[in-house]
Amino acid sequence: MNIVLWITAGLLAAAFAATGLMKLTQPKEKLAAAGQAWTEDFSAGVIKLIGALELLAVVGLILPALLDIAPVLVPLAATGLALTMIGAAVVHARRKEYQAIAVNVVLLILAAVVAWGRFGPYSF
Template sequence: MNLALWISAGVLTAALLIAGVGKLVVPKEKLAKVRGAGWTAGFSQSFLRTVAVIELLAAAGLILPAVTGIAPILVPLAAVGVVLLMIGAMITHLRRREILPSVGNVVYLALAAFVAWGRFTLG
């Protein structure tokens, strides 16, 4: 079970790092042309940077506290934050009738819910 939780947290961390760094370094106009990222055209650059920082903090919160042993309670809390982030992402994609990105959001939401449940339950 612990291995499955680590793998799930690792997959989430990788996805959040890629998404967060992408939103920070790729210009908004270029990002809006990427498949599945058309939603970015409707938001300000500062909003996108805020989301990017949240994603990067969530990625750090899913791994670092458990690895260092410092405040490991932050891992399930970060996972709950990812659940909320994915709910917001799904709402955004569904409003734009983007079904495929919503499916990805459901997968990440399920992984985050599993990590939250597992780390709250198992410690």
């Protein structure tokens, strides 16, 4: 199960690294034109903050366990990502973007599995 949790954390890290970097480096208008219409509801600063938080979660998913320094940060980062996905699903539901909610639910489940495993029976 430890390997499954590492793979899941790695997949989450890859997904959120890509989206976090995109939110930090692209202007709001370019994100909206690239199919992320939800950005119309938020200021550019909030979008950058979301991207920065996603990148911090990526670091929290991998480095603490890899370096064996404060490994409790791994399930905390996974919990933060799960909460982020709940918020994202709410935003998409309000905008009636139901296909995006499916992606949010998948990422929520993956983050919850990592949080459960690392807080519970498969902690470091």
